[in-house]
Amino acid sequence: MSRSRALALSCLALLAAPALAEVRFVPVPMYGAGTIKILAEYARTTTGPRKVDVTRVPEGVSGLSIAATHDQVYIGPSTSTKYPLLNITPSTPGLIVLNAEPGLVADEVSMEAGKAPSNSGWELPLLSPETAFHADSTAFVQNLTKTSDGTSNLSLFNLSGLAATCRYQVLRPNNTVLAERTDIAVPAVGAVRFDDVLATAAVGAGYVGAVTCDQAFYALGAFPHSDRTRIRTYYPTTAFPTAGTATTLVDRRGLFLNVVPGNSFLRVPVPLQTVPSGNGPRYKSLTIDFDARTANPEGFTVIRNLVGFLRNGGRRFKKTLYFGNFDRLDAIGGPKMILDVGTPYIQTTIKRLLDPSGPTKNLHFHIELNADQKLMVYQIFNANNAALFNVQSSLFNDDLNAVGADVPILEFGLPGVADQAYFPPYGWRFLNLKVVGRK
Numbered sequence: 001m002s003r004s005r006a007l008a009l010s011c012l013a014l015l016a017a018p019a020l021a022e023v024r025f026v027p028v029p030m031y032g033a034g035t036i037k038i039l040a041e042y043a044r045t046t047t048g049p050r051k052v053d054v055t056r057v058p059e060g061v062s063g064l065s066i067a068a069t070h071d072q073v074y075i076g077p078s079t080s081t082k083y084p085l086l087n088i089t090p091s092t093p094g095l096i097v098l099n100a101e102p103g104l105v106a107d108e109v110s111m112e113a114g115k116a117p118s119n120s121g122w123e124l125p126l127l128s129p130e131t132a133f134h135a136d137s138t139a140f141v142q143n144l145t146k147t148s149d150g151t152s153n154l155s156l157f158n159l160s161g162l163a164a165t166c167r168y169q170v171l172r173p174n175n176t177v178l179a180e181r182t183d184i185a186v187p188a189v190g191a192v193r194f195d196d197v198l199a200t201a202a203v204g205a206g207y208v209g210a211v212t213c214d215q216a217f218y219a220l221g222a223f224p225h226s227d228r229t230r231i232r233t234y235y236p237t238t239a240f241p242t243a244g245t246a247t248t249l250v251d252r253r254g255l256f257l258n259v260v261p262g263n264s265f266l267r268v269p270v271p272l273q274t275v276p277s278g279n280g281p282r283y284k285s286l287t288i289d290f291d292a293r294t295a296n297p298e299g300f301t302v303i304r305n306l307v308g309f310l311r312n313g314g315r316r317f318k319k320t321l322y323f324g325n326f327d328r329l330d331a332i333g334g335p336k337m338i339l340d341v342g343t344p345y346i347q348t349t350i351k352r353l354l355d356p357s358g359p360t361k362n363l364h365f366h367i368e369l370n371a372d373q374k375l376m377v378y379q380i381f382n383a384n385n386a387a388l389f390n391v392q393s394s395l396f397n398d399d400l401n402a403v404g405a406d407v408p409i410l411e412f413g414l415p416g417v418a419d420q421a422y423f424p425p426y427g428w429r430f431l432n433l434k435v436v437g438r439k
Contacts, residue, residue, distance in 0.1 A: 030093040032224025049103030063189030083345040114228025116351035123394035139236035141209035158186040160215035173206035244284040244438030264424035280402035295427025305414040316344030
């Protein structure tokens with residue numbers, strides 16, 4: 001038997017290893033010059049398991065010939081011993097293979113680009129051959145974009161122990177073919193990237209990369225930029241994307257919360273469709289709009305809870321957090337608006353310099369949660385419609401659906417002071433809430 005064939009069979013045997021000898025793949029697209037940090041979160045029932053073999057495979061190379069490093073999980077900022085973290089940041093884009101010892105189960109991977117207050121946060125898929133795209137299926141990478149100063153790339157990842165042959169088509173937003181490439185060789189347990197997929201495209205967004213391979217595979221797009229607030233990750237779906245049918249779920253006009261002592265908190269259920277048992281239908285997207293009139297803090301204040309969106313059931317505090325929005329006026333480096341993107345133990349947060357104190361400001365919040373694109377757009381505008389806060393990040397928790405009778409809930413303010421650090425936004429007034437869903 002040839003050495004290459006033996007290596008391929010060895011890799012295939014590894015991929016079929018028992019679940020407790022957990023092998024996972026993390027595809028890493030190219031984000032351009034600048035810092036990135038990639039953290040994996042693991043779960044364990046005891047503090048014994050801690051070892052993970054990490055193979056970082058550069059683009060254009062087979063992972064069968066790359067030696068693994070022997071790394072160890074550590075306790076993250078949450079201080080939880082049951083949910084440790086692992087820094088898997090590579091020196092180049094490509095494919096990362098994680099082989100954990102029995103008792104460690106990977107939960108999610110977060111990539112943070114840049115440093116606050118000029119950072120962004122994106123989820124990277126945590127894959128097995130079973131959760132990847134099967135051979136001869138098609139992955140539709142959504143919303144590839146071309147601007148006056150940049151363009152999306154497209155990366156193909158082969159999760160198999162055998163070399164793959166792939167092809168892609170670039171589809172216009174109307175689902176007609178713009179460009180295509182065939183007979184693409186992708187190394188076993190490897191990746192290739194194309195920076196010119198939109199070379200013939202006009203400036204715009206909504207292009208789709210349709211990728212097919214003859215082995216188990218995955219595909220991602222990215223928008224590289226030296227300004228780390230502008231990078232993007234583009235994810236695949238199993239069909240050409242459609243917007244869905246819009247339904248108004250919440251429409252509360254006028255004042256719905258005046259934050260004062262004794263009345264500083266309001267929960268607004270978002271009535272997604274439920275079913276008698278199990279999960280309700282998944283919504284493609286939710287759009288949340290509301291107005292706010294600001295006020296200065298009343299006395300000592302550290303962090304003010306503005307709004308959050310969550311659902312009962314999850315890994316931390318028995319909840320799933322879609323987002324949480326806070327401000328901190330005394331932050332080092334200046335007042336900051338903070339967005340928690342819902343990674344319970346990695347605790348990825350996005351921060352921007354923004355001071356809502358001083359004379360009363362009339363603000364408009366516009367939030368888009370797109371489950372198909374795994375995208376969150378979070379914007380805050382002033383009365384002149386100028387964007388004061390404009391963030392795009394992954395929608396880490398993209399299950400926009402009810403679970404049994406539990407529907408997602410918007411929470412405004414806070415019932416009282418928590419942990420001597422989190423305060424209601426006393427004096428703020430929230431108005432004109434509207435939530436529209438598409439499914």
